[in-house]
Amino acid sequence: MRVLVFDPFHGAAGDMITAALLDCGADRERVAAAMRAVVAEPAVETVTRAGIRATKVNTHATPVHRSLDEVFKRLDDASPVVPPEVLAKARRVFSRINAAETEVHGAHVHFHEVGADDAIADVIGACTALATLRVDGVAVLPLALGSGTTTGSHGTIPVPAPATVAILKGSGLATMQGCDAGELCTPTGAALLAEFSSLNQADLGGYTITAVGYGAGSRDTPHSPNVLRAMVVETTGALPQDTVDLLETNVDDVSGEVIGEALARFMAAGARDASATPIVMKKGRPGSLVTVISLPETSAALARLMARELGTLGIRCIPAVHRFVAERTMADVDVEICGHKKRLPVKCGWMDGRIYTLKAEFDTARDWAAELDLPVRDVLRAIEDAAWNQVREKRQDAGPGDK
Known part of the structure; x- marks a missing residue:
């Protein structure tokens, strides 16, 4: 880490x-x-x-x-x-x-x-x-x-x-x-x-x-x-595990724009993550499940903010959810696209001494995609492919395609 x-x-x-x-x-x-x-x-x-x-x-x-x-x-x-x-x-x-x-x-x-x-x-x-x-x-x-x-x-x-x-x-x-x-x-x-x-x-x-x-x-x-x-x-050791609170509420009378702004406000107020999932509620009504991950000490304030922003009358709090926190490291990888070369960062997730997932850093990929006039998704894919190749060469782990 x-x-x-x-x-x-x-x-x-x-x-x-x-x-x-x-x-x-x-x-x-x-x-x-x-x-x-x-x-x-x-x-x-x-x-x-x-x-x-x-x-x-x-x-x-x-x-x-x-x-x-x-x-x-x-x-x-x-x-x-x-x-x-x-x-x-x-x-x-x-x-x-x-x-x-x-x-x-x-x-x-x-x-x-x-x-x-x-x-x-x-x-x-x-x-x-x-x-x-x-x-x-x-x-x-x-x-x-x-x-x-x-x-x-x-x-x-x-x-x-x-x-x-x-x-x-x-x-x-x-x-x-x-x-x-x-x-x-x-x-x-x-x-x-x-x-x-x-x-x-x-x-x-x-x-x-x-x-x-x-x-x-x-x-x-x-x-x-x-x-x-x-x-x-x-x-050099394993990452600490920790606990978080899971705050949830169902809403069926709030627009997508309001939910999107509410999620941004939850993050600004200290939420560790915030999301909305489409659900079908009673009588077949479409709705959203709004979920906020919070540290225990900020749960009460975030629950009040959820009630205020969404107009909901109740917030479910599932306390002390044990989180698995993977070891993470940053690595630089050499990437070549259409004859253009660049060294870019990727984040690697480790389990049992092996890399099991990796992800290109979006900001640097976006900037290079703009320079090359290419879709960002193509640049992200090229970076991650190069990273997996580098991992295989070092015999630290095998990418998903080798499984």
Whole structure:
């Protein structure tokens, strides 16, 4: 399994997270395009922090305070260049921040520092960078918070900031004070790591490191590197199994357009999957079975959202469904189509030490299909055929055609 591991020993901020992911190999062009949708061209440079080479990102943004709706509008404006799943993740990050600020300050009209353009750019940049790394999970090692006081919109406040504490509460992330004084973890950094985290440190077991990146903060303290380290690793053991809740409801008075929009909203609210299946209901009426897969801690909120969006009076919840989670790895395969050659990624599923399924990455296949002026399905088929041939040559597994 390909996993991203954050090691925030010196804390984390939004720009440090984006920079660390870029240094790990995230697609710089896509990240820059996403950030340009909300700010000017970001500057990416190489710096040193206490002798460690690191990547630094500067958004060149202005300190404008916005409401949550205004932040969401800025994210919506980026939809022509940012995939829907990335925007959904960014919305969830700001929803975490909004909930924390509401808990700390009560009802508020505007975000404070985290509503500025640089924070929006950092969040959309980090979410885009994570998507381009194509990892199967994210683990966050203990997060340094800092100590002392800091100054913000509400004057002098203790470190960690109350909003940061509210975000981390219930996130499952382990924290520590850290070696340095001052604010080491910002609310934006906390919200990003809380949203990204999907694995516990204990789930990792043994792993091999395939890439390392360092994201630099603004301060350069001489005896302690102000950097966030990120590592892409391949785990050597079996993937953890987990439990999910299965939420279901039957509807026969909702249009396909409404169901499609509802499924998108369920995914944006944190569902692990959402689908609709045509069914025949009583008296021969056509209907749909709407199914949402949820983590246990988000089931209640998603069930309420299903009732609101679909108008249904009841949601079935089948708790603690044991999921089989296959081991997954990424591999690059050489493909040739009509004399054109390219090296493209595929995702492989493993069982009992053998590859039993593989799938081409859609985005890269789509882009190459556009370059070649070919149907995407033809390019996907060519990539997967080449991948199965490569698997057979290595004698790791046999493709479906050999069975």
